[in-house]
Amino acid sequence: MLQPETSLKFVVRRRAPELIAPAAPTPRELNPLSDLDHQPELRCQLHGLQFYRSHPKMANKNPATVIRDALAKVLVYYYPFAGRLREAPTQKLMVDCTGEGVIQFLTAFGEMAQGASSPSVLPVWQRELLFASEPPRATFAHHEHDVEEKTKAINDIGTKDLIQKSFFFGPNEVSTLRRRFVPEHLQRCSTFEVIAACVWRCRTIALQFDPNEEMRFLFPFNARDKLNPRLPVGYYGNAFILPSVVSTAGDLSIKPLSHVLELVTKAKALVSEGYVRSTIDLMAIKGRPLLTVPRSYILSNVARLGFSEIDFGWGKAAYGGPATGGIDAIPGLFNFYMHWTNQKGESGVLNFTFHNLTS
Known part of the structure; x- marks a missing residue:
């Protein structure tokens, strides 16, 4: 079993959450998710953490400001992440892209934090590629x-x-x-x-x-x-x-x-x-x-x-x-x-x- 390498203590002050909206206007549309997106086990939140060591080139920069500004910029491209989930009468989810508001998105997020004007890989929605067949057929045991x-x-x-x-x-x-x-x-x-x-x-x-x-x-x-x-x-x-x-x-x-x-x-x-x-x-x-x-x-x-x-x-x-x-x-x-x-x-x-x- 792994043992902690060092004992680390630091103070964290929790503040009120802040809404980060896209930095520029985004389309107002209703985007359907794929049938693969509708697996009920995906309807939950999983928490992640990123830890970084100090870096000389970032010594005079406020981390909160860097992250906040980069998130606003990357949401212009990944604007569905700034939307709200809506449930249709069939219980299928759609993303309501209202503009109020995660490894490809994070990579783009990091690129914007480092000054990029756009992500190196532009996002593609095309959820219809993973829609069910017509008519649907389950040919394997699940x-x-x-x-x-x-x-x-x-x-x-x-x-x-x-x-x-x-x-x-x-x-x-x-x-x-x-x-x-x-x-x-x-x-x-x-x-x-x-x-x-x-x-x-x-x-x-x-x-x-x-x-x-x-x-x-x-x-x-x-x-x-x-x-x-x-x-x-x-x-x-x-x-x-x-x-x-x-x-x-x-x-x-x-x-x-x-x-x-x-x-x-x-x-x-x-x-x-x-x-x-x-x-x-x-x-x-x-x-x-x-x-x-x-x-x-x-x-x-x-x-x-x-x-x-x-x-x-x-x-x-x-x-x-x-x-x-x-x-x-x-x-x-x-x-x-x-x-x-x-x-x-x-x-x-x-x-x-x-x-x-x-x-």
Whole structure:
């Protein structure tokens, strides 16, 4: 488990929120979102943090002013972000671009903070590229939507029973897992797949589910590379889906890690353009089906999204990414697989937020 490198104390004064409007007039229009945007699990807020070290060239600049001015400028191009969400009678969301008001947008945000007159990549809306087929057809099984229960927390465990801890999986740790548990025919699997299988199995054992209970592992998957034709450069809509793996608690607990790893790799390999289109069509057929939350676990891979690369003038972020590890939307449902560099310069990942089994 990672230990804090230093104890840092500083004072933060909370002030009233300030509305940042686009710096120039923007179109007044009603923009429909895609069917992929209508996944109900997206209707939540996730908090992020960006930390930057001081930089000589920014010594005389007020960070608040730099960020405020850059946000106003970039909203001229990304004006839907300055709009309001409206729900149609069909429960589908649209963006009402009223002008009152997030890695492509942040990159553009950083470029404007450094004096650019326009983003290097202009935004593309075109949500119609991910509309459902006519008529819609779900041609794959989507176990992530099998049971529609409005469960707010796994096993009724709330935030008071959750603890946040950071764990470092560097080259040595991952190499040990591969050497001890990964058979020859699975050696080409990714680090994410190895850690996902390990964490899902250990979590299931620790929570002591009934052996016959059906467990699910879900992982957000970027579908952009699976689409043909590809989405245009600059498209900034949602393009991820949530493939799932299903197994019983008994099999996860008793069978070796290699068995769980094979389940994960097969589920990932199953994702094709047809699977993506089937997911989109399912949203239209079932009318925004809810996620199967009970006995589910999500591990979200944000290691390569590039949050730490966002530069507002102070260089790369010392840390950029999620502020919490699964407490925001549905307590205990998910963790993040993240990039981190330790004091030795080794790259690893962090997973945090677990059930406190001692409470």
